Amino acid sequence: MTTKPAKIILFAGGRLGSWALEEIEENDCLIGVDRGALFLLQHGKRPHLAIGDFDSVTREERELIRQNSEGMLTCDPVMKDLTDTEMGLRWALERRPAEIVLTGALGSRFDHALANVHLLAKALEAGVPCRIVDETNQIMLVEGHATIRRSRFSHVSLLPLTEKVTGITLTGFQYPLNNATLQTGDTLGISNVLLGETGTISVESGRLIAVQSSDESPFDA
Known part of the structure; x- marks a missing residue:
């Protein structure tokens, strides 16, 4: 190009x-x-x-x-x-x-x-x-701060990529978190939902895997 x-x-x-x-x-x-x-x-x-x-x-x-x-x-x-x-x-x-x-x-x-x-x-x-x-997932990493936007993916799940992620604060989600910690093996961050068009994720240390997902694909295979 x-x-x-x-x-x-x-x-x-x-x-x-x-x-x-x-x-x-x-x-x-x-x-x-x-x-x-x-x-x-x-x-x-x-x-x-x-x-x-x-x-x-x-x-x-x-x-x-x-x-x-x-x-x-x-x-x-x-x-x-x-x-x-x-x-x-x-x-x-x-x-x-x-x-x-x-x-x-x-x-x-x-x-x-x-x-x-x-x-x-x-x-x-x-x-x-x-x-x-x-077709049913969108995956990104979060370090520091990120904005999640409403899309065809209805659920948002957060999993630690690093052994420990601290200072996790969620705003604009059905299940908010304030200064929470996730460690390897924790499932607290599974299946959250946005309340509006956007939600924010803040992290003090570590990296999160943010997975936006839906149960069914709107597309043909």
């Missing part, structure tokens, strides 16, 4: 559907991570970059991706130290966009899903807003 993108969306090789396409806005930079690049092409979207080892596509599909992407970065499927998604995220962070969205980051592989949630810490440390989205 010739100009710095306001938003970079990564389409990874996990669970994808029409909900992922709803995230796309004009001038977004679209990154196809491994099989995520094929998903974009199958839905009429040209990846600005295809990245990964492409071990989850056929030789013919890989060639299709190569011919129809603006750029392509490949690596050996065995001799590598990073997952494809981390490779894509690092590339995106180097561009310093206003926001990064990870789609296809959740799926049947819990190890990959958990690793991708932990990848949000890299974006937090780089000062780039980043969230994971699928």
